[in-house]
Amino acid sequence: MAQRMTRRGPLTREEIVRKALVVAETEGMDKLSLHKIAAAVGVRTMSLYNHVDDKADVLDAMADVILSGIRIPEGDDISWEEGLRALARSFRTAALEYPRSSSLVLTRRLNAPAAMPVVEAALRFLNRAGLEGAAAVHVLRAFIAFLIGTLSREVGSAPTYAGAIPGVIAMREQELVDSGLPAVAAAATELAVCDHEVEMEFGLELLLDAVRRRVEALCDS
Structure with a gap:
């Protein structure tokens, strides 16, 4: 299957998730949809399915991005x-x-x-x-x-x-x-x-x- 393209190059799962966060932060979680995410990355909605299963998959990936921002303290000398x-x-x-x-x-x-x-x-x-x-x-x-x-x-x-x-x-x-x-x-x-x-x-x-x-x-x- 040919790689779907955006104006910025090949579409990736990471770009979809990042744009989903932008849409959610700009318009609110209740307004988030695959259609709006697709518009944000510059493709048709169906093109998203080459990289994500469904909206639930996108939401889980968005949560993973937020969780990845938690910094874990290191060192045996930390109380x-x-x-x-x-x-x-x-x-x-x-x-x-x-x-x-x-x-x-x-x-x-x-x-x-x-x-x-x-x-x-x-x-x-x-x-x-x-x-x-x-x-x-x-x-x-x-x-x-x-x-x-x-x-x-x-x-x-x-x-x-x-x-x-x-x-x-x-x-x-x-x-x-x-x-x-x-x-x-x-x-x-x-x-x-x-x-x-x-x-x-x-x-x-x-x-x-x-x-x-x-x-x-x-x-x-």
């Missing part, structure tokens, strides 16, 4: 705490490079082959902390759940409560109290804003502290 911090921060950086496409990683592909080196690194750091087997896997899953929730909130897939309840925040403190919301009244100023990086770092330190306590408990038992 388990710094290793996990670095992985979490790199995960966030990789996801935010493609904020409108990051849902593919957050909801679809954490079991992808491209994610396995990240999982390997996380387990290695947990082993270094003294957690192995089921204990390490439980902690790994807690970290994954935290990162997915935090990043989903940051890219707009989950509520932040910041600015989401302007009517409530605008109420006078006494009105909130009278409405049966005294705790909301007391925290109204803080609820009105959300610094995503600060919130992630706060939650990350909570998790690391919990891991330390678990390790100490195992050592004492």
